[in-house]
Amino acid sequence: DLMPSSYSFAAAQRLLIKPFERPGFIALFILATCVSQWGAQFVVSRPTFEQAYDYSPLRYAIATGLILGSLLGAAQWLVLRRYRVDWRWILVVGLSTTLFNTLYQMLESWQLSLMGSSFGLTWQGFVLYGVVVLGFMMIAALLPGSLQWVVLRSRVAKARWWILVPLLAALMGGLPAVFVTVWATFVPRPIPLIDSMDLGVFGLTASAATQAICFCLLDKKMTDSVSSSGVALAPDLVSYKDNRALAKKLYTQILQTWKTDIDPAAGRLSYLVGLDGAGDLVGYEAVTPTSVDNVDQTPLPKLFKKMNSPQPNNVEKVAKFQVNFTPPGTVQIQSWRGISLLWLGIATAGVVLGLSILTRFILLPPL
Numbered sequence: 001d002l003m004p005s006s007y008s009f010a011a012a013q014r015l016l017i018k019p020f021e022r023p024g025f026i027a028l029f030i031l032a033t034c035v036s037q038w039g040a041q042f043v044v045s046r047p048t049f050e051q052a053y054d055y056s057p058l059r060y061a062i063a064t065g066l067i068l069g070s071l072l073g074a075a076q077w078l079v080l081r082r083y084r085v086d087w088r089w090i091l092v093v094g095l096s097t098t099l100f101n102t103l104y105q106m107l108e109s110w111q112l113s114l115m116g117s118s119f120g121l122t123w124q125g126f127v128l129y130g131v132v133v134l135g136f137m138m139i140a141a142l143l144p145g146s147l148q149w150v151v152l153r154s155r156v157a158k159a160r161w162w163i164l165v166p167l168l169a170a171l172m173g174g175l176p177a178v179f180v181t182v183w184a185t186f187v188p189r190p191i192p193l194i195d196s197m198d199l200g201v202f203g204l205t206a207s208a209a210t211q212a213i214c215f216c217l218l219d220k221k222m223t224d225s226v227s228s229s230g231v232a233l234a235p236d237l238v239s240y241k242d243n244r245a246l247a248k249k250l251y252t253q254i255l256q257t258w259k260t261d262i263d264p265a266a267g268r269l270s271y272l273v274g275l276d277g278a279g280d281l282v283g284y285e286a287v288t289p290t291s292v293d294n295v296d297q298t299p300l301p302k303l304f305k306k307m308n309s310p311q312p313n314n315v316e317k318v319a320k321f322q323v324n325f326t327p328p329g330t331v332q333i334q335s336w337r338g339i340s341l342l343w344l345g346i347a348t349a350g351v352v353l354g355l356s357i358l359t360r361f362i363l364l365p366p367l
Contacts, residue, residue, distance in 0.1 A: 008236050009320050012336050016083055016218040019338025026212040028079045033208035036075035040068045061105035069097025092147035107136050141167045156218045165214045173207030205352045213341050231274035231283040234318040243337040246319045249279040251333050257299040261328035266294040269325040274318040298325050
């Protein structure tokens with residue numbers, strides 16, 4: 001479990017992506033990555049680009065790198081900008097992808113030239129080739145993460161480990177192909193319902209999911225205010241199951257107590273709300289100045305008074321929720337006890353596999 005029992009609301013406030021935002025963020029990041037790459041692949045597979053490769057492989061590598069990288073960076077930034085990630089993300093992703101494609105093409109051309117010469121057949125030639133390949137691998141492994149870290153470090157705290165994240169994502173993206181290779185080596189029959197296209201989908205999704213989950217581990221630089229109220233400092237009720245049950249109970253109580261609509265001029269009102277294990281409201285706190293001024297338009301004061309609840313420091317543990325009221329009368333309750341990142345990763349893999357199999361049966365029904 002990537003969310004241990006020591007997890008607290010105080011720690012959650014430092015996260016770049018809040019626990020209740022994680023499922024939506026991971027899904028959007030994967031979707032943005034996959035759609036951008038599928039679109040880019042459609043563009044670079046056009047006959048015009050194939051002819052460009054025949055004319056100049058190096059120019060082809062630069063052009064495809066710019067297209068693949070720029071579209072990928074732009075799509076990911078559309079998801080990341082909500083978390084104030086700099087637009088330079090587009091630039092660094094496009095630059096690193098272009099540089100990788102260019103160096104790879106140069107290495108491939110040089111390899112053919114070297115191995116076709118008498119020097120390439122000597123031990124000195126093999127040593128030189130090994131050194132160059134090693135240098136290329138080091139650049140490919142560390143350059144993307146280093147450039148991305150330069151962009152992220154102004155927004156997040158202690159993010160130097162991000163330098164290794166693109167490498168980790170690439171390794172995770174290669175696992176499906178490794179699995180199929182091992183299966184084909186030791187099992188004398190093909191894997192049912194899986195072909196080369198599935199491997200591409202699985203690999204791209206695994207890579208995007210790895211990077212998205214790593215984003216969920218980042219702490220932001222604390223430029224925002226941090227709550228230190230009684231509700232915020234009270235011990236956390238860490239059971240996700242209990243938090244889900246209490247969220248439903250709170251929703252029912254709000255609907256039963258809420259009798260008036262919110263003035264549209266007030267806008268969205270957000271509050272940190274605490275419930276004890278019995279479902280009694282032990283306190284609430286406005287998240288924004290507008291929420292402070294318009295709290296009487298919400299049912300929270302009446303609900304708190306009606307329950308005659310104890311103070312947060314007198315209860316054993318508190319379940320903490322972000323409650324948003326949107327005019328005229330919509331309420332959204334989000335638990336600060338989010339789903340474990342481990343289970344989110346497993347669920348993502350299951351959804352991709354299920355959709356792949358379902359699509360196979362729809363498009364290619366069995367005979």
